[in-house]
Amino acid sequence: MTVKDILAAIQSPDSTSEDFAALPLPESYRAITVHKDETEMFAGLATRDKDPRKSIHLDDVPLPELGPGEALVAVMASSVNYNSVWTSIFEPLSTFGFLERYGRTSELAKRHDLPYHIIGSDLAGVVLRTGPGVNSWKPGDEVVAHCLSVELESSDGHNDTMLDPEQRIWGFETNFGGLAEIALVKSNQLMPKPDHLSWEEAAAPGLVNSTAYRQLVSRNGAGMKQGDNVLIWGASGGLGSYATQFALAGGAHPICVVSSEQKAEICRSMGAESIIDRSAEGYKFWKDENTQDPTEWKRFGKRIRELTGGEDIDIVFEHPGRETFGASVFVTRKGGTITTCASTSGYMHQYDNRYLWMSLKRIIGSHFANYREAWEANRLIAKGKIHPTLSKVYSLEDTGQAAYDVHRNLHQGKVGVLCLAPEEGLGVRDHEKRTKHIDAINRFRNV
Ligand SMILES: C/C=C/C(=O)SCCNC(=O)CCNC(=O)[C@H](O)C(C)(C)COP(=O)(O)OP(=O)(O)OC[C@H]1O[C@@H](n2cnc3c(N)ncnc32)[C@H](O)[C@@H]1OP(=O)(O)O
Numbered sequence: 548m549t550v551k552d553i554l555a556a557i558q559s560p561d562s563t564s565e566d567f568a569a570l571p572l573p574e575s576y577r578a579i580t581v582h583k584d585e586t587e588m589f590a591g592l593a594t595r596d597k598d599p600r601k602s603i604h605l606d607d608v609p610l611p612e613l614g615p616g617e618a619l620v621a622v623m624a625s626s627v628n629y630n631s632v633w634t635s636i637f638e639p640l641s642t643f644g645f646l647e648r649y650g651r652t653s654e655l656a657k658r659h660d661l662p663y664h665i666i667g668s669d670l671a672g673v674v675l676r677t678g679p680g681v682n683s684w685k686p687g688d689e690v691v692a693h694c695l696s697v698e699l700e701s702s703d704g705h706n707d708t709m710l711d712p713e714q715r716i717w718g719f720e721t722n723f724g725g726l727a728e729i730a731l732v733k734s735n736q737l738m739p740k741p742d743h744l745s746w747e748e749a750a751a752p753g754l755v756n757s758t759a760y761r762q763l764v765s766r767n768g769a770g771m772k773q774g775d776n777v778l779i780w781g782a783s784g785g786l787g788s789y790a791t792q793f794a795l796a797g798g799a800h801p802i803c804v805v806s807s808e809q810k811a812e813i814c815r816s817m818g819a820e821s822i823i824d825r826s827a828e829g830y831k832f833w834k835d836e837n838t839q840d841p842t843e844w845k846r847f848g849k850r851i852r853e854l855t856g857g858e859d860i861d862i863v864f865e866h867p868g869r870e871t872f873g874a875s876v877f878v879t880r881k882g883g884t885i886t887t888c889a890s891t892s893g894y895m896h897q898y899d900n901r902y903l904w905m906s907l908k909r910i911i912g913s914h915f916a917n918y919r920e921a922w923e924a925n926r927l928i929a930k931g932k933i934h935p936t937l938s939k940v941y942s943l944e945d946t947g948q949a950a951y952d953v954h955r956n957l958h959q960g961k962v963g964v965l966c967l968a969p970e971e972g973l974g975v976r977d978h979e980k981r982t983k984h985i986d987a988i989n990r991f992r993n994v
């Protein structure tokens with residue numbers, strides 16, 4: 548039995564759940580990995596010069612044992628997230644430390660502590676097997692998977708599963724991720740695949756869409772409301788392309804920051820009107836490595852006021868981190884919110900705290916999403932209210948190049964990867980719904 552037989556079953560219109568359940572599973576499969584013995588390979592290099600094409604491998608790996616509450620999924624497509632870039636450049640930490648720590652927690656978790664890390668935190672595919680105790684999903688179900696892995700043995704996670712002490716990001720802090728032909732997930736990561744999308748389109752939004760939903764819309768994040776002025780950094784990027792859509796769909800006013808006219812045009816095509824091209828306008832928030840320039844914060848704030856008719860920002864959607872955080876805190880209105888989920892340009896932030904406390908602003912830390920938030924975000928995709936922002940699709944063999952593109956900010960929106968799917972465009976079930984939304988679905992393609 549090989550993965551080819553699995554693909555044949557997926558492509559056959561007559562396959563039943565029983566057929567999938569009866570399919571023998573292969574002993575091994577192809578997966579994108581990084582290697583534990585290479586964690587020092589970029590030592591001494593600047594972040595920018597660490598090349599994912601050198602550290603990312605395509606290996607044949609053994610199929611992991613299936614445990615209680617888990618599912619093995621045949622992965623048709625996946626996508627590149629920035630967390631896979633972090634893994635591939637071994638920053639800020641090697642992810643093997645996460646796997647070792649997880650491995651110490653239980654006999655079953657030991658499976659994850661391996662000399663290779665199968666990465667990837669998105670997938671669209673078909674359930675092959677479910678473990679004991681799984682009743683909601685069965686072999687043959689067409690699914691996407693969100694990336695929250697929790698144990699929920701402690702009381703801490705039972706109001707909001709992101710607060711579970713054993714909360715991990717699948718394919719980053721756990722093994723057996725989605726950039727592979729088969730993935731191992733917990734069954735409470737599974738959600739229905741939106742039926743009007745192809746495999747690669749369905750695999751693209753998951754991680755960033757759920758994160759943007761919690762960070763911006765959910766009461767656990769900024770709780771955005773109609774009319775809010777929302778400053779969105781990287782508004783055509785992975786997170787930003789969903790934040791922009793949430794702002795527009797929710798009656799807010801996105802102020803989109805991008806770094807080129809091409810990206811500005813993408814934001815306009817989504818319906819945004821207020822756009823700041825940070826390259827063209829040349830903001831320099833730092834005079835040197837240690838000193839910020841408040842006159843530049845003011846110039847930026849003045850530009851925002853021009854776009855809002857004199858208003859300041861209600862919510863900042865932050866993720867660039869060190870480079871922008873001082874400006875983000877400054878331009879927020881009295882009582883407004885800065886919500887942050889990352890620090891791409893550096894995690895040691897510096898801002899003028901007087902502007903925070905005197906103006907009663909709040910900084911909210913946000914990380915991925917709980918199952919319910921991920922479900923609600925996926926539901927909006929399934930209903931055609933929010934659309935995938937897939938720009939380019941790579942083969943599994945070329946994942947290193949795909950990660951390189953994201954690392955060097957050469958991409959738009961999301962970058963997809965075909966795993967078992969032999970070509971793009973497969974897996975669409977509801978053609979009528981697709982036709983209705985086809986322009987929006989293709990908005991980011993090949994720009
Ligand atoms: C969905 C997609 C998401 C993304 O893309 S996010 C972007 C990518 N992710 C990242 O860049 C994050 C990567 N992760 C990290 O950098 C690290 O993961 C953290 C810095 C978040 C945490 O590091 P850790 O090593 O887990 O924690 P510690 O706090 O540095 O060290 C743990 C030791 O510190 C002790 N400790 C913790 N809190 C306290 C306290 N309040 N007072 C005293 N000690 C404390 C612990 O007990 C333990 O100790 P003992 O080492 O001896 O076991």
Ligand SMILES: NC(=O)C1=CN([C@@H]2O[C@H](COP(=O)(O)OP(=O)(O)OC[C@H]3O[C@@H](n4cnc5c(N)ncnc54)[C@H](OP(=O)(O)O)[C@@H]3O)[C@@H](O)[C@H]2O)C=CC1
Pocket residue numbers: 628629630633754755758780781782783784785786787804805806807810825866867870871888889890891892913914915916953956960
């Ligand atoms: N905590 C969580 O749950 C999550 C965290 N993340 C993290 O968020 C970050 C962004 O992820 P994602 O959106 O997918 O990545 P992308 O690279 O797809 O998009 C980020 C965008 O931010 C902009 N940007 C990058 N650097 C700077 C800078 N120095 N100043 C201003 N803008 C900048 C760029 O847009 P432009 O050049 O047009 O301005 C870029 O396209 C990553 O660090 C990632 O690890 C992501 C998802 C979930």
